Amino acid sequence: MLADIINPYFLQILSFILINILLAISVYVPLSSGQLSLGSAGFMGVGAYTSALLTIHFDIPLIIGILAGACVAGILGIIVGIPSLRLSGVYLAIATLGLGEVIRVIFVNWESLTKGSIGLTGIPQMGREILNFAKGFGFDPAMIGLKSNQFVYLVIVLILLLLVIATIWFVVRQQNSRVGRSLSSIQMDEKAAESMGINITYYKVLSFTQGAFLAGLAGALFAHVMGYISPSDFSYHRAVEILIFTVFGGSEVILGAVFGATFLTLVPEVLRFISDYRYIIYGIVLIILMAVRPQGIFDIHLLNRLKGLKRSKGGVR
Amino acid sequence: MLKLTNIETYYGQIQALKGIDLEVNEGKIITLLGANGAGKSTTMKTIAGLLKPKKGTVEFLGENVTGLRPDQLLRKGIALVPEGRAILSTMTVIENLEMGAYHRKDKDVKDEIEHVMQRFPILNERQSQMAGTLSGGQQQMLAIARALLSKPKLLLLDEPSMGLAPLIVAEIFNIIKEIKEAGTTVLLVEQNAKQALKIADYGYVMETGKIIIEGKASDLLEDPRIVEAYLGRKSTSDDKIPS
Numbered sequence: 001m002l003a004d005i006i007n008p009y010f011l012q013i014l015s016f017i018l019i020n021i022l023l024a025i026s027v028y029v030p031l032s033s034g035q036l037s038l039g040s041a042g043f044m045g046v047g048a049y050t051s052a053l054l055t056i057h058f059d060i061p062l063i064i065g066i067l068a069g070a071c072v073a074g075i076l077g078i079i080v081g082i083p084s085l086r087l088s089g090v091y092l093a094i095a096t097l098g099l100g101e102v103i104r105v106i107f108v109n110w111e112s113l114t115k116g117s118i119g120l121t122g123i124p125q126m127g128r129e130i131l132n133f134a135k136g137f138g139f140d141p142a143m144i145g146l147k148s149n150q151f152v153y154l155v156i157v158l159i160l161l162l163l164v165i166a167t168i169w170f171v172v173r174q175q176n177s178r179v180g181r182s183l184s185s186i187q188m189d190e191k192a193a194e195s196m197g198i199n200i201t202y203y204k205v206l207s208f209t210q211g212a213f214l215a216g217l218a219g220a221l222f223a224h225v226m227g228y229i230s231p232s233d234f235s236y237h238r239a240v241e242i243l244i245f246t247v248f249g250g251s252e253v254i255l256g257a258v259f260g261a262t263f264l265t266l267v268p269e270v271l272r273f274i275s276d277y278r279y280i281i282y283g284i285v286l287i288i289l290m291a292v293r294p295q296g297i298f299d300i301h302l303l304n305r306l307k308g309l310k311r312s313k314g315g316v317r
Numbered sequence: 318m319l320k321l322t323n324i325e326t327y328y329g330q331i332q333a334l335k336g337i338d339l340e341v342n343e344g345k346i347i348t349l350l351g352a353n354g355a356g357k358s359t360t361m362k363t364i365a366g367l368l369k370p371k372k373g374t375v376e377f378l379g380e381n382v383t384g385l386r387p388d389q390l391l392r393k394g395i396a397l398v399p400e401g402r403a404i405l406s407t408m409t410v411i412e413n414l415e416m417g418a419y420h421r422k423d424k425d426v427k428d429e430i431e432h433v434m435q436r437f438p439i440l441n442e443r444q445s446q447m448a449g450t451l452s453g454g455q456q457q458m459l460a461i462a463r464a465l466l467s468k469p470k471l472l473l474l475d476e477p478s479m480g481l482a483p484l485i486v487a488e489i490f491n492i493i494k495e496i497k498e499a500g501t502t503v504l505l506v507e508q509n510a511k512q513a514l515k516i517a518d519y520g521y522v523m524e525t526g527k528i529i530i531e532g533k534a535s536d537l538l539e540d541p542r543i544v545e546a547y548l549g550r551k552s553t554s555d556d557k558i559p560s
Binding site: 178181182184185188189191192193194195196197198199 | 365367386387388391392396397398399403404405406407408416417419420460463464467
């Protein structure tokens with residue numbers, strides 16, 4: 001019964017959605033302090049390659065590899081963040097886009113380590129590792145009525161879901177704290193924030209680094225879900241795609257990032273039956289949205305209205 | 318209380334301040350006058366830590382504070398109300414006021430917000446309104462109120478009357494006077510020389526990066542050089558282009 005519902009294809013799409021949500025949040029966090037970073041694809045690549053190389057060559061546990069990938073991306077975020085914070089708006093966007101390309105070109109050319117444009121194969125797959133681990137304890141997926149590959153994908157989705165929930169929880173908590181307040185005041189008016197005694201350099205580097213860390217985390221997870229990565233996975237197209245997730249869903253609220261990533265990952269899959277036209281439709285959807293609703297689907301006003309709706313319903317009850 | 322000695326500040330290669338000496342005594346209103354481009358705002362930014370001087374020292378309460386960051390200076394008691402009403406437009410009035418007390422950890426913040434709102438009744442009326450929807454004068458009052466919540470010993474006001482109607486300007490100047498009477502020292506940058514000198518105790522006049530005249534405000538009001546250069550026309554407030 002359970003086995004019939006759980007389809008590896010759906011589970012895989014679900015896991016892509018979850019990874020894309022992490023990536024969308026990695027753009028959203030710097031954006032909440034007014035910094036438009038297009039470096040997510042590059043940081044994602046750094047996380048993916050770091051974790052993949054560590055686990056392939058040194059046989060270290062996946063969880064440490066993934067954390068290391070995220071941390072290396074975060075540290076790179078600090079290093080790049082400090083000088084580039086003199087830039088703002090489009091200039092920062094271009095600089096970070098350039099950074100992403102530099103990282104990608106390094107992956108292509110450092111063949112002795114990264115195998116160049118062929119990419120890395122044989123990266124330990126997260127689900128299989130857990131399956132083997134569980135088997136070591138005498139567990140068999142058949143015991144809960146699942147086939148091995150169903151179990152593998154299910155485990156991946158569950159782990160990603162937990163991480164996404166933890167991330168959203170963290171970001172929301174942060175937003176309602178002193179840190180979040182200073183980030184949003186920096187976004188509104190840097191001069192005012194500075195004159196209120198907010199150390200703007202510190203908070204800008206902080207949010208930029210958080211974005212880099214999250215992108216690195218998503219990249220490392222991506223590597224261990226796919227089992228194969230190549231430099232083209234982290235190209236300019238990916239950077240733009242990630243930005244679109246956030247902008248489409250609404251860059252003012254975190255729900256926007258979540259919705260944008262979910263919707264835009266699903267659309268090409270749902271439209272598979274008209275495969276020749278699906279990217280045309282995708283493009284048209286974006287153009288219409290930007291013309292009609294430049295702030296994205298979700299914004300604060302819409303959220304407040306939805307909340308009001310719920311409250312008034314509650315009143316009737 | 319505040320003492321600037323031979324301050325020289327540059328924008329890249331361009332020297333904006335050519336050796337400023339200035340002193341602010343506790344409990345007074347000191348005003349800094351001058352035409353556009355004289356270096357008034359640059360002086361303010363240097364004191365507040367937004368710009369770092371190449372030469373010279375800034376002393377505050379006997380301590381050398383040259384080159385400290387704005388957030389460090391705020392903790393020491395120097396608060397700046399920047400030029401052009403820098404308010405947080407998509408936060409409410411009350412949130413703006415809370416942000417003013419950002420660095421404080423004591424428990425009196427709530428009471429003090431109440432207190433400040435009594436002084437600015439209009440802010441009390443509009444406390445849950447977005448700050449961006451306030452009128453110009455109200456925004457300026459909000460910016461001043463917010464700076465007061467950091468409990469400054471020295472309040473730096475950079476052209477608070479800029480672009481406001483004469484009636485509102487008079488109100489703002491009354492408030493500045495009240496702030497001084499409540500015990501906060503004020504350094505006021507103004508183009509509106511007449512009004513500023515009326516409430517100030519001491520004044521400095523700047524021209525192209527230097528202080529050319531200084532003296533008691535009452536003397537400066539009579540000084541023929543100033544009368545000619547700044548007070549000649551009757552018009553008081555809206556005859557200038559915002560910089």
